[in-house]
Amino acid sequence: MKTYVIQRLVIALLTLLGMSVVIFSLLRLAPGDIVDILFSTAGYVSPSEKQAIMKELGIDRPYWVQYVDWIRQMLTGDLGKSYRYDQPAWQIVRPLVPVTLELAALSTLFAVLIGVPTGVVSAVRQDTTLDYVLRVFSLAGLAMPAFWLGMVIILGLVTWFGWIPPLSYVSPFQDLKLHAVQFILPALAVGYRSSALIMRITRSSLLEVLREDYIRTAWAKGQTGRVVIWRHALKNALLPVVTVIGIEFAFLIGGLVVTETVFNLPGVARFLVQAILWRDYPIVQNLVMFIAVVVILSNLLVDMLYGVLDPRVRYGS
Amino acid sequence: MAVSRAEIAVAAGARPRPGMWTAIARFARKKPLGAAGGVLMLVMLVTAIFAEVLQTHDPIATAAAATLAGPSADHWLGTDHLGRDIYSRIVHGARVSLVVGVASTLLGSVLGGIIGLLSGYVGGRTDMVTQRILDILQGLPLLVLALVMSAALGPAVHNVIIAISIPIIPRAARVIRSSVLSIREMQYVEAARSLGVRHLRIAFRHILPNTIGSFIVLCTAQLGSAILVEATLSYLGLGVPEPYPSWGRMLSVSAAEYAQKAPHLVLFPGIAISLAVFGSNLLGDALRDTLDPRLRGS
Numbered sequence: 001m002k003t004y005v006i007q008r009l010v011i012a013l014l015t016l017l018g019m020s021v022v023i024f025s026l027l028r029l030a031p032g033d034i035v036d037i038l039f040s041t042a043g044y045v046s047p048s049e050k051q052a053i054m055k056e057l058g059i060d061r062p063y064w065v066q067y068v069d070w071i072r073q074m075l076t077g078d079l080g081k082s083y084r085y086d087q088p089a090w091q092i093v094r095p096l097v098p099v100t101l102e103l104a105a106l107s108t109l110f111a112v113l114i115g116v117p118t119g120v121v122s123a124v125r126q127d128t129t130l131d132y133v134l135r136v137f138s139l140a141g142l143a144m145p146a147f148w149l150g151m152v153i154i155l156g157l158v159t160w161f162g163w164i165p166p167l168s169y170v171s172p173f174q175d176l177k178l179h180a181v182q183f184i185l186p187a188l189a190v191g192y193r194s195s196a197l198i199m200r201i202t203r204s205s206l207l208e209v210l211r212e213d214y215i216r217t218a219w220a221k222g223q224t225g226r227v228v229i230w231r232h233a234l235k236n237a238l239l240p241v242v243t244v245i246g247i248e249f250a251f252l253i254g255g256l257v258v259t260e261t262v263f264n265l266p267g268v269a270r271f272l273v274q275a276i277l278w279r280d281y282p283i284v285q286n287l288v289m290f291i292a293v294v295v296i297l298s299n300l301l302v303d304m305l306y307g308v309l310d311p312r313v314r315y316g317s
Numbered sequence: 318m319a320v321s322r323a324e325i326a327v328a329a330g331a332r333p334r335p336g337m338w339t340a341i342a343r344f345a346r347k348k349p350l351g352a353a354g355g356v357l358m359l360v361m362l363v364t365a366i367f368a369e370v371l372q373t374h375d376p377i378a379t380a381a382a383a384t385l386a387g388p389s390a391d392h393w394l395g396t397d398h399l400g401r402d403i404y405s406r407i408v409h410g411a412r413v414s415l416v417v418g419v420a421s422t423l424l425g426s427v428l429g430g431i432i433g434l435l436s437g438y439v440g441g442r443t444d445m446v447t448q449r450i451l452d453i454l455q456g457l458p459l460l461v462l463a464l465v466m467s468a469a470l471g472p473a474v475h476n477v478i479i480a481i482s483i484p485i486i487p488r489a490a491r492v493i494r495s496s497v498l499s500i501r502e503m504q505y506v507e508a509a510r511s512l513g514v515r516h517l518r519i520a521f522r523h524i525l526p527n528t529i530g531s532f533i534v535l536c537t538a539q540l541g542s543a544i545l546v547e548a549t550l551s552y553l554g555l556g557v558p559e560p561y562p563s564w565g566r567m568l569s570v571s572a573a574e575y576a577q578k579a580p581h582l583v584l585f586p587g588i589a590i591s592l593a594v595f596g597s598n599l600l601g602d603a604l605r606d607t608l609d610p611r612l613r614g615s
Contacts, residue, residue: 018453029469136350139602143541143595145548148568148587155576155583254460258549262573272461273553276468288457288465295456 100267110191119202141196147258246302351603357596374402425482429489437497451487537601
């Protein structure tokens with residue numbers, strides 16, 4: 001177990017290092033340099049002025065020096081400085097992290113609460129009308145853009161209840177009820193989409209388990225359907241579901257990017273979009289790296305959970 | 318040739334292969350949901366090809382006199398804040414969505430497919446290194462990667478296509494590689510090898526054609542998410558630039574602003590996106606079950 005964890009940590013670190021190279025080079029692919037883009041709206045910039053700015057931003061140095069410098073900065077926890085706000089990025093990002101984490105956690109919760117039961121029902125009632133209805137319901141979740149679903153939810157609330165969601169972020173200490181409403185709606189919009197994948201994998205995994213001998217034994221013992229399905233079958237069907245929830249996390253962040261924008265929630269994902277639109281590249285670079293770290297850590301965590309959920313899984317052999 | 322191939326086959330006692338239509342009818346009977354998805358995609362294709370015929374107004378002509386009008390006999394789905402006809406814009410949007418979706422899916426799948434083919438065929442250390450590099454690309458959320466890519470490349474249709482295709486590459490490479498791994502061990506490949514056929518020829522002439530099933534499944538599965546990512550990028554202002562009417566951008570800030578006064582501005586483009594993605598997902602699922610049963614449930 002211990003060697004397995006160390007092995008996985010080393011692989012995770014190597015992957016992160018690779019990601020940093022990918023992110024760094026992708027952003028250097030941009031036609032023209034950052035200064036050109038920054039000043040494209042300002043019209044003419046004299047060459048000497050441009051040179052001075054490039055020197056100040058440190059982008060007149062060779063790429064590998066810039067890269068090494070960036071890595072060293074990140075290792076010391078320095079997220080760089082924002083062009084737009086002219087202050088350290090970490091100061092801007094830190095208050096945004098809890099918002100995104102809360103939204104991500106709520107969305108995952110909704111996704112599991114919707115996805116697992118519908119998947120179970122769909123598998124147990126395989127090929128009935130109910131199964132078809134639930135499958136279409138979940139496929140619809142995959143098809144609807146989360147940001148559109150969010151807009152429609154807001155629109156429905158405004159039209160039918162005359163209720164306008166708060167335009168700015170409400171902290172839980174200010175007004176807990178309003179805060180909850182503000183988070184539940186976007187979490188539902190994102191969670192519904194993620195629930196579709198969980199539902200599909202629960203269904204197919206449960207269908208496979210239901211055909212196994214020990215399930216027939218359980219039926220033969222005269223146990224009730226509820227016990228057979230929820231206690232015997234689901235326990236073993238959950239492993240792939242956990243994997244999907246882990247993979248889902250990367251997917252979820254994609255959903256958050258636009259949903260935070262639609263619902264005007266001051267989270268990391270919305271900030272990333274703003275930084276991209278403002279061409280604030282040092283911030284983009286660091287935020288994407290931050291997302292990569294979160295994704296890799298969540299994958300690692302899921303792999304560790306395997307051993308807890310399924311004692312048959314042995315690490316490192 | 319005096320005797321056709323079909324005649325030879327019949328003479329040899331083989332039953333003639335069922336025609337295309339019979340195959341389609343059988344598919345529709347066995348997979349009604351998949352067939353429904355196929356019909357949706359067909360409708361989208363026809364709309365995209367005949368957009369000029371189907372439009373009722375010029376999709377980019379503004380009309381100050383008729384802004385934010387609700388659905389009517391003249392404007393079937395109403396007009397937007399600039400007085401542009403929503404129905405005609407959605408019809409033309411189908412072309413943008415389909416072109417960007419299909420082009421990026423094909424580009425990503427072909428590049429990924431070639432990488433998967435070579436990586437799976439060569440095997441060994443090359444394969445190991447390639448897989449780790451793909452891991453890196455796949456670790457980033459699809460949308461985030463596409464977002465950064467399209468911002469870096471700048472707003473243009475071909476850049477959006479490239480930005481969406483890059484995240485597809487590792488996914489495509491995975492699928493094709495796994496199917497190459499099993500084909501590589503087949504006897505006919507061994508036979509070709511023992512005849513002294515060169516490696517590249519084996520890979521491209523003997524193995525590649527047999528991955529076509531996985532390839533089709535892969536493409537239909539990715540098409541839906543490509544359309545969705547295009548819509549999202551355009552919504553955020555990083556996708557297809559003006560004047561092309563894109564479904565995603567029809568939903569952007571301006572639509573949200575007028576949503577209360579004119580809900581049709583928000584509803585119809587979103588329904589168009591959802592139906593397109595829904596259709597390709599349904600078709601993709603059914604094709605996967607039919608052509609590549611090993612992938613079922615994945």
